[in-house]
Amino acid sequence: MRGQERGGHNELSGTVHGPAVQAQTVYGGIHVQAPPPRPHPPWQLPPMGRITDRAAELRLLEGRRVRAGRAGDRTLVAVSGLGGVGKTALALAWLHTLREPCPDGQLYADLGAQSPAGPADPAEVTGRFLRALGVPGAQVPGTLAERSALYRSLTAGRRLVVLLDDAASAAQVRPLLPGGPGVTAVTSRWRLPGLSVDGCHWLHLEPLEVDDAVELLAETLADDRVRAQPEQARALVELCAGLPLAVRVAGARLAARPRRGITTMVRALAEEHDRLEELAIDGDHNVRAALDLTYQELPPDAARLYRLLGLHPGSEFGDGVAVALLAEPSSPEGATRARARALLDLLHRASLLTDADEDRHRFHDLVRLHAAHKAERDEPEPERAAALRRVADHYLATATRAEEVVDPQHRTMARDYGDGPVVTEDFGAGTEAALDWQERELANAMAVIRRARSAFPTVSWQLADALWPLFLRRKFSEQWRAAHEEGLAAAEELGDTAAQCRMLTSGGVGELGTGHPERALAMFERAARQFLADGNALGHARTLNYRGLAHQRLGRPDEATRYFTRAARELPRCGDVRAGGLARLNLADVALAQGHAPEAADHAAAAHAVLRASGDTYNAARAAIVLGRAHLARGEAGPAEEHLTAALGDLRAMSAAYETARALHALAELAEVRGDPALARARYGEALELYGAAGRADSADAGRARADLDRLRAPAEE
Template structure:
């Protein structure tokens, strides 16, 4: 019997293929296969089948579905029942996913010695795939398995092309790699393989174009450079050095090995049984890859995890990862998407290699860990949902989680082993106190035991108490234990005998009372801060004190174990201590004092963010809000990198500040940092910040602030392309708000951005209307940047409407404006529009178009404007095609396409594909032409761009007509005609004339019919 999950779920038996129909049956079989040969608890199965809709009869209904599954299998004993649940017996080799992984592992073992054989094995493994696993089932367990399998497939594809490149000719794999790069543009490894294949095929220009594609994508998304492998490839190619395929960096012996474990715990005693239990998880033939250390606050969960991790770190040669999830305390737990971003960066991923989506980040993380032997410590987790996306998908990695919660869901679904941590016995507590206090414990054994009981045997409180004893050498342990007993009697606490929280609060208060006034106030202020950690500058701002005094107080708190100091010099208390600090602040400081402290902190954040933004984006300093100078010390930020680093470090705190700050602060900070969030690719955070700004503005009735927030929201949402309707609605509402406020230039900026949105949808007439309004409402006094943007965008849309003379006037003015202000990037953009106009107006103007395209290309390359570089290369390809210089045309077209893929805009990519397809058609390669047209069709459809769809259909029709496929050609012409007509484009008349003339004659080259390539839109905000 064979079980098939790499595609539609099937059961194959004796040549009989049985499709598994019904969502519930596919889900049941899928979950049992995911835990093949393991007992799956009933609650796990009922949750997978019905989720929250499960009723008291769910177990009975499950039994019925199991009975039906047994009938489908034809072997009733395949599914057995036991005390721990249902179990599906699967023999070795019966599950296609298992065969796939086995073949992939086999190939990995022989790749270095026999690359050709490894490639054959990998192709056999990949041939098992017939589609996406469990694509139609929304079940977390199956979704995780599907993501893991899909990522393993991508890793196998990368290994395949490594083997192909190592075993011989490379030309055959270029096309396959090009397609993969298009599908997975964030995987730098695929880019490296494609560049290597092109270079070794003696196509160095195309290899460099492919490198520029990767570089542009990384720079455009996050402003970062490519990774070291890609940079080294470019250097070798430019130097003419040989390039050999290198193994994936994740598997290279010289790959960076993360070592994130905190320092080993000093004075650690006891816990021998728990350490042995954790050791046992690694012994035997099948190590347990997931365990949970659960226990009350302050009991020593982190200390146990860190001590064990140091004991076994040699078992994990590929590295150790550590992450504090801040699951408990006044501050917010770390969301899983943020946690994954940090883990991926620790594994060496940069730029666009870190996806935006949570599921994609989780899948990428599993891929990075696949086949590696690593230890992952997830400290202070709050819920199962917080940690489940962070779990590796391979048994070679071991994950240890600490939590106050038992995290039963991980035990039931993921098979985690739970280690329960109780308070240490008296003997171990006495040993710990002896480690901390030395001979004083032996001199006062009874007093030491009394102190231990006063501290409820909690290691955290014992350490703090020991520090207090050491700070008063003239007093006995008995005196201090008695004082602690008196304090316990008067504190207003939970009042439950033996409750460990009573001891915690008492010891904290005892330690706090011995602080001087400045240090005590600094400690309380940690309960006022809304984020996770602070530097000394932020603490000084909270306190309203000098930096030197603040640092002295922080040193006192650190020595007293009341705050922790990170290697980066930042401060954060244990979550119990943070909660206690918040309680003290509420009872000691007035609401006005607490509010004033928080206002000082937020003023500090705003002032420093403004300084950082002046370094990161100086060209916009005049448009940002005027922020008062900081009242206290600020970090010494003097360079672009220092400003960016400060914003990166404080990003989470700034985001939290917008949750708690005064209305005017929220609005001002949102307007100050929006460009940073945009450049960094944090569009999801940008939406969060501007949504908060929008809520504040609406509550205050601030129409101008509401319009600003909506303008930014519309821009951010359009960049994510998740909801164009919502983006358009925000921009329209922003426009209305600016009209009511009389802000003409901001009206024009919004109209410009609306014009861009309409253009991406192919509605040139609406785009022209909005852009003409942008120029009209702003008038001659508008800023040159806004006027330049509107002129370029307007000229491009007028060209689509074939209003060529009007377009020429606008674009010439734009070129003059850019030249007067040394705006080279947008001068390149304007020159590209001018070249397109000349090319489409008259063949006699091709020389003029050629000069403009070359000048535009030069400026685009000088300024790193990859979008316009692609446009100019495409135009040069079309111009050379018109001249009959097909070799030059193909070279420019290929390079333009590579850059367009990197930019990722659907309209730009469709145009590049169409232009290259037209060139292939002109040189007598109809198959290649149709292949590019088909891809352009899909791309334009995905981007919802009807103009590009019509252009593509017209190009396909011309090629099909030339091949004698008249029926298919007519269908494409007719659809193109409908789209052109609906969009009001003059091209409709030529298509109609072509249909009226008949399709039995060989089609002319489509270059003049469909050569209207779009340059980049020019945003004004």
């Protein structure tokens, strides 16, 4: 994408794996590159919890796997049943035994059918899976179809275990099915008949029999009370309807009171059960009764954290969310973190939280609903609003910090935080760690953006703005559009025209990237009108570049040239010399496409000088590619090689896959001009690999490289 300038920064990049021998200038047609190493297998399954006497179900699942393996087929099973019946525990108990027959790794995703933020986007999940399988973030394709195709290709020869937990529909699951002969398990409250066309086997999980539930209770208590009070133990598990979650919660409460008899718990649970009977849905009242009793005996600070966590809009969260909820101006953050960890441990011991990953936690969906209900009942509205604001500020502050790490040159607009202490998560060091944090929290961030629009609209547009590096580098096109639509609506409600223009220009860049130049042009023009109305000459000048890009994508080179020319003239006058250099680069690109090589060379040389002086190595390398191509079009092989080779070195160092492919493509054409078809074939081939790695295998550039490579291969094959 030419000149995607956002307040002084322009970058589209990818990653190249593996060792390579590089040199400034190479003579004699030498091309050496070692194959990339295979990444370490991912092992993502959550820890296995307690499971009691599901031997028959485990034998059934394993028998289906063995039969499928003998036939050379993949294994696809779906486990359905009531909330709290133990679907995930059963799947984990089985899948954790398969490391030997499935040595290529384990992938896990919570598909969020019960999440307040809504079901997980399959495009987001496939992106996470691709990165876990070793695909660098910048090389993950932008659309679900492209991601699914690459995912199937990468997994075609691998024996993987995949757990898709809490699925909402067959349509959500299907893009996440791997291509290899491994094992995929799906859990859902509902049967998913649509998966029958994919060869799915079904297992509907029923509640535990009384004796098995009593055994689970005894294991939870780890003392002699069940043996001493067998009838009371049977009465207790019957009140829990054999649901393992309810039995564990009741057992955890008893375990915390070793002197309490089971009879006391039976009496209390029976009373709570009766109170909730009218609210029963699919047996959920059995869990809710147990949860109410457990909640009533939590220490006050643990009970408060529990109900405040119920306000969190996503299905899982890190330690930082709990710290943000507990933060007070008078308390040092270190002490608050220690307190948060202690209270989280207590909630885990009470079976109210489960591990999602290291330092990450999740509620069972029934537990989350229960916690939210307690917050609604026991927390005053101002306290609920303040808690939600602290959670939103936590995501906004950490996303902004990640934005600054990834994109230090661009203009970060001011952030508005609430009154409470702002807690920022520690995501590690470096660009990839920052992007990984933004991606891991994307579902939570999108939920906050939607929730904040009515509660505190400044957070809505500012959080959308902070996610810019993730959207630009790892695409997430649907979330890009949705976030900026919400952010724009919030900015309009606030009457904040500067925020509106930010949402329009950043959102318009996303529309350009997903092939909607008409929509992008309308957004850019609306921003231009607003900048004029506000008297913002620099903002208006920047839209000239944006509008030129849209016209270029619409096949209007003369209009594009007119806008780029104005941008090249006006941006330096307004103080943005670097953006003026980008406009010259765009002019060079248009001129070269029209066959005006001398004009293209002049613009590209000027752009290269400005961008290099501004410290923008990436865009300076892009200008060097255009300059090299212009020299090549004029028959000037020496200068062409000099500029293209320098650009290639810079772009390899930055792991910029797409632009590296463009440099190699041009060097392949140069090799043909010099009569070296072997070197040309090697360079075309490597360029094609990088076009594919950057998610641009279907681009016009990749098509031309493929045609040139086929043309060079044809004589040898004949």
